Amino acid sequence: MNEYNFAYLDEQTKRMIRRAILKGLAIPGYQVPFASREMPMPYGWGTGGVQVSAATLTPEDIFKVIDQGADDTTNAISIRKFFQKVTGIKVTDKTIDATVIQTRHRIPETSLTEDQILVYQVPIPEPLRFLEPYETETRKMHALEEYGLMYVKLYEDISRHGAIATSYAYPVKVEGRYVMDPSPIPKFDNPKMEMAAIQIFGAGREQRIYALPPYTQVVSLDFDDYPFEASKADHVCDICGSSDTYLDEVIVDDQGGRIFVCSDTDFCAAQQSAALESSE
Amino acid sequence: MYVAVKGGEKAIDNAHAWLSEKRRGDKAIAEIGVGQIREQLTLAVNRVMAEGSLYDPDLASLAIKQSHGDLIEAIFLIRAYRTTLARFGKTRPIETTNMACIRRISATFKDAPGGQILGPTFDYTHRLLDFTLAADSETSVVESQDMSDAQMLPRITDYLNQEGLIQQEIQTGDEPGDLTREPLQLPAQRDLRLQSLTRGDEGFILGMAYSTQRGYGRNHPFVGELRVGGVVVEMEIPELGFSIEIGEIEVTECETVNQFTGSKSDPPQFTRGYGLVFGHSERKSISMALVDRALRWAELGEDNVGVPAQDEEFVLYHSDNIQATGFLEHIKLPHYVDFQSELELIRKLRCEAEIPSRDEEES
Numbered sequence: 001m002n003e004y005n006f007a008y009l010d011e012q013t014k015r016m017i018r019r020a021i022l023k024g025l026a027i028p029g030y031q032v033p034f035a036s037r038e039m040p041m042p043y044g045w046g047t048g049g050v051q052v053s054a055a056t057l058t059p060e061d062i063f064k065v066i067d068q069g070a071d072d073t074t075n076a077i078s079i080r081k082f083f084q085k086v087t088g089i090k091v092t093d094k095t096i097d098a099t100v101i102q103t104r105h106r107i108p109e110t111s112l113t114e115d116q117i118l119v120y121q122v123p124i125p126e127p128l129r130f131l132e133p134y135e136t137e138t139r140k141m142h143a144l145e146e147y148g149l150m151y152v153k154l155y156e157d158i159s160r161h162g163a164i165a166t167s168y169a170y171p172v173k174v175e176g177r178y179v180m181d182p183s184p185i186p187k188f189d190n191p192k193m194e195m196a197a198i199q200i201f202g203a204g205r206e207q208r209i210y211a212l213p214p215y216t217q218v219v220s221l222d223f224d225d226y227p228f229e230a231s232k233a234d235h236v237c238d239i240c241g242s243s244d245t246y247l248d249e250v251i252v253d254d255q256g257g258r259i260f261v262c263s264d265t266d267f268c269a270a271q272q273s274a275a276l277e278s279s280e
Numbered sequence: 281m282y283v284a285v286k287g288g289e290k291a292i293d294n295a296h297a298w299l300s301e302k303r304r305g306d307k308a309i310a311e312i313g314v315g316q317i318r319e320q321l322t323l324a325v326n327r328v329m330a331e332g333s334l335y336d337p338d339l340a341s342l343a344i345k346q347s348h349g350d351l352i353e354a355i356f357l358i359r360a361y362r363t364t365l366a367r368f369g370k371t372r373p374i375e376t377t378n379m380a381c382i383r384r385i386s387a388t389f390k391d392a393p394g395g396q397i398l399g400p401t402f403d404y405t406h407r408l409l410d411f412t413l414a415a416d417s418e419t420s421v422v423e424s425q426d427m428s429d430a431q432m433l434p435r436i437t438d439y440l441n442q443e444g445l446i447q448q449e450i451q452t453g454d455e456p457g458d459l460t461r462e463p464l465q466l467p468a469q470r471d472l473r474l475q476s477l478t479r480g481d482e483g484f485i486l487g488m489a490y491s492t493q494r495g496y497g498r499n500h501p502f503v504g505e506l507r508v509g510g511v512v513v514e515m516e517i518p519e520l521g522f523s524i525e526i527g528e529i530e531v532t533e534c535e536t537v538n539q540f541t542g543s544k545s546d547p548p549q550f551t552r553g554y555g556l557v558f559g560h561s562e563r564k565s566i567s568m569a570l571v572d573r574a575l576r577w578a579e580l581g582e583d584n585v586g587v588p589a590q591d592e593e594f595v596l597y598h599s600d601n602i603q604a605t606g607f608l609e610h611i612k613l614p615h616y617v618d619f620q621s622e623l624e625l626i627r628k629l630r631c632e633a634e635i636p637s638r639d640e641e642e643s
Contacts, residue, residue: 067613075613075614169618184618
C-alpha cells in the first residue's frame with residue numbers, strides 16, 4: 001500500500017481530533033481526552049502533535065517543524081518528511097512563511113500572527129501528575145479548581161532552594177481557571193504564550209488535546225514576593241549577537257570551552273543575513 | 281559552524297541504509313522468507329498479532345522480518361498499519377464453546393467430558409538443546425494424529441456453575457467499549473480492562489500475574505480450563521439481515537477458578553478470571569486471567585489491599601508496550617533546551633548557596 005489519505009489519518013479520525021481541538025479552544029487549558037491513534041512514529045516522538053497537525057493541515061498550508069528551536073534536528077526532519085510524503089504540501093524553515101508550525105520544546109523567537117497555528121508536542125499533559133499520580137484524582141482536582149498542592153510544591157522549592165526549582169514545563173494558569181502544562185518549553189518562553197496565533201497542544205500517548213485561543217491570558221504561577229522570571233543564559237548569541245533570545249550552550253573543545261548560540265536557528269540565520277545586508 | 285544540528289537529514293538517510301544492511305546480515309546465508317517466519321516462528325507471529333491487535337499472520341510475519349526479530353518493534357509496525365485500516369463494521373462475539381480445540385486441559389478435574397487434550401505443548405519437554413535442529417537438513421517430523429474430527433467440548437466451569445459453586449457472569453447487554461476508538465477513561469469497566477490486557481505486553485502482564493501469586497493480592501487461581509483452537513468469525517451484514525462466516529482465527533482461552541470466602545450477602549462461591557488472546561499464547565492468557573481476577577476486587581466485594589495488580593490505573597496505563605517503549609526511548613531525543621534551562625538553574629542555585637566551583641577550589 002503506497003497511497004495514504006491526505007495527512008495519513010482517515011477523515012473520520014481527523015474529524016474526531018478536530019472536535020477535540022474545538023472543545024479545547026472553547027475551554028482554554030482544559031485537557032480534552034481524545035482517541036489517540038498509533039502513528040508510524042513512536043509515542044514520545046511527537047505523535048500528539050503529529051495527529052493535531054494531521055487534523056489541522058489543509059493542502060494550501062505551509063508547514064514548519066522545529067525541535068529544540070531548530071528545523072534541522074533529526075526528529076524535526078523526520079516529522080517534516082512524513083508530512084511532505086503524506087500531504088505533498090509546501091514546507092518551510094521560515095517562521096514568517098509558515099501557516100502551521102509544529103514544535104517540540106520551544107516557541108519561535110519571531111512573534112506569531114493571527115494567521116498562524118502553533119502545534120506543541122506534549123509528553124505529560126497533566127501539570128499535577130508528579131504531585132498526584134492518579135488520573136482519577138487529578139481530574140477531580142481540576143474540576144474543583146483545587147490547586148493548593150501545586151502552590152505548596154512551589155513554596156517548598158523556595159524554602160529549600162531559595163527559588164522555584166522549575167526551569168522548563170513551568171506551570172501556567174489560563175484565564176484564571178485551569179492550571180496547564182505548557183509542554184517542556186523553557187520558562188523563558190512562557191511569556192510568549194499570550195500571542196496572536198492559535199496554540200494547540202497534543203499528547204498522543206496520554207490521549208489528551210488542549211488549546212489556547214489567540215490572546216488568551218496565560219500567567220506563570222508565582223508568589224508576590226517571588227515573582228516569575230523568564231530566565232536565560234546571561235550571554236549574547238556568539239553567532240548573530242542577539243541578546244534577547246534563548247541560547248543553547250555548546251561545548252566546542254576538549255578543554256570545555258563553550259559558546260552560546262540561538263536555539264531558534266531560523267531567527268539566528270535571519271539576524272545574520274540582516275547584519276550582512278546592513279554592513280554591505 | 282558548531283557541531284550540533286547540521287546534517288541531520290543525511291544522517292537519517294545513512295542510518296536507514298545501514299539499518300537495512302544489518303537486517304539482511306551475511307549475504308552468504310539465504311534470506312529468510314516471510315512464509316518461513318509465518319510457518320516456523322508461529323509463536324512469535326502470534327504474539328505480534330495479539331499485541332498488535334490485528335489478526336493477520338502474513339503481515340505479522342512481514343513485520344517480524346522488517347524489525348530484525350524485535351517483536352515490540354514488529355508489534356509497533358502492525359499497530360501503525362492498523363491505524364490506517366477503515367472500520368467497516370464489527371463481528372459477532374466469537375463462540376469459544378464451539379472451538380475446534382487442538383489443546384484443552386483442566387487442572388481442576390482429572391477427567392471431564394471431552395477429556396484432557398494435551399496438544400502441541402512445551403509443558404513436558406525437557407529443555408535440552410536439540411542439536412539435530414542445528415543441522416541444516418530437514419529433520420524428520422512425526423506426523424501428528426489427524427484432528428479433523430475435533431468435537432465440540434463442554435466448558436469445565438459450566439459444571440461448577442450447574443451446582444452454583446462458581447460466581448455467575450451476568451450478561452449486561454451493554455455495548456462493549458472500544459479501547460482503540462475511544463480514549464481510555466478511568467475507572468474502566470471490565471470490557472475495556474480485558475481489551476487492554478489482551479493487547480498488553482506479555483512480559484508486563486506476566487509480571488503482574490506473578491506478583492499476585494507471590495502474595496501481592498493473592499487470589500488462589502486454578503486453571504479451570506485452558507483451550508486452544510480455531511473459532512469461526514461471523515459478521516452480520518446489514519444488507520443481508522443475517523450473519524455470515526467471514527473467516528476463522530486461532531485463539532487461546534483461559535478460565536481460572538479462584539477462591540473467595542463469601543460476604544455478608546453472598547454465600548461462599550468460587551470466582552472467575554478470564555483470559556482470551558489471539559493465537560496460541562498460553563502464558564499470556566493465563567496471566568491475563570489472573571490479572572483480570574485481581575482487578576475485579578471491587579465488583580466482588582473484596583478489600584483493596586493496595587497492591588499493584590489491584591490498581592486499575594497502574595495496570596492499564598502501563599501495560600501497553602508501544603506506549604511504554606516510545607516514552608522510554610524518547611529520552612534519546614535531544615533535550616538540550618530543557619537541559620540548558622536546568623544548567624542555568626543549578627548554577628544559579630549553587631551561586632546563591634555560595635558553593636565555590638571546582639575551578640575556584642583548585643586555584
